Amino acid sequence: MRKIFLIPFIFLIFSCMSEKVYFNTLADSKSSDTFDIEKFNRLEKGGEYRDTLQDGTVIRRISSEVDFIEFETPPPPSILRVSRSFHLNGNLKMKGMSYRSDEDLGIWREYDEQGNLIKEENYDEGYDYSFEDVVKFLRIRGVDLFGKYTSIRRNDGVWEVSYVKGNGYPKYFHVFSIDGKTGEVLSSDKNEFVIE
Numbered sequence: 001m002r003k004i005f006l007i008p009f010i011f012l013i014f015s016c017m018s019e020k021v022y023f024n025t026l027a028d029s030k031s032s033d034t035f036d037i038e039k040f041n042r043l044e045k046g047g048e049y050r051d052t053l054q055d056g057t058v059i060r061r062i063s064s065e066v067d068f069i070e071f072e073t074p075p076p077p078s079i080l081r082v083s084r085s086f087h088l089n090g091n092l093k094m095k096g097m098s099y100r101s102d103e104d105l106g107i108w109r110e111y112d113e114q115g116n117l118i119k120e121e122n123y124d125e126g127y128d129y130s131f132e133d134v135v136k137f138l139r140i141r142g143v144d145l146f147g148k149y150t151s152i153r154r155n156d157g158v159w160e161v162s163y164v165k166g167n168g169y170p171k172y173f174h175v176f177s178i179d180g181k182t183g184e185v186l187s188s189d190k191n192e193f194v195i196e
């Protein structure tokens with residue numbers, strides 16, 4: 001009787017722990033809000049260099065004519081990355097988080113050259129059914145969130161989600177539209193996946 005009670009409890013604890021790692025935050029970031037120009041100039045090759053930290057986090061730094069850019073990508077199971085850009089004096093210009101490189105999440109902040117906050121944009125505003133809810137929706141379906149064809153995007157109050165799934169052949173391309181307020185599945189489609 002006691003074993004039956006413990007199994008769901010252990011599963012609950014494990015799932016809560018894994019969620020924390022899955023959704024890293026800006027507060028968990030390993031990078032600084034100041035760009036070390038001297039170190040960059042010493043280590044860069046072809047206008048960029050990468051650091052790999054002990055925990056597997058990769059920090060890629062790039063220079064351009066107008067700013068410096070930094071991408072911080074934690075190791076799996078984290079699925080988010082931190083992006084920062086810096087003014088040419090090394091002060092923070094903009095920072096925020098994204099899923100892969102194409103879906104900005106949460107609050108992005110923009111700063112002037114002296115480091116004063118000048119703008120905030122909340123990409124989650126109006127989406128009561130959150131990005132985390134979409135990820136749970138996909139995990140229940142056993143979707144590989146790192147899969148080449150997995151995509152999560154917002155469009156006019158709707159989450160547009162697509163992924164490829166199947167063992168062997170055939171594989172299927174799944175597409176869902178999910179209401180960003182209620183989480184209701186507005187449409188779903190499944191077609192055989194063919195690589196041309």
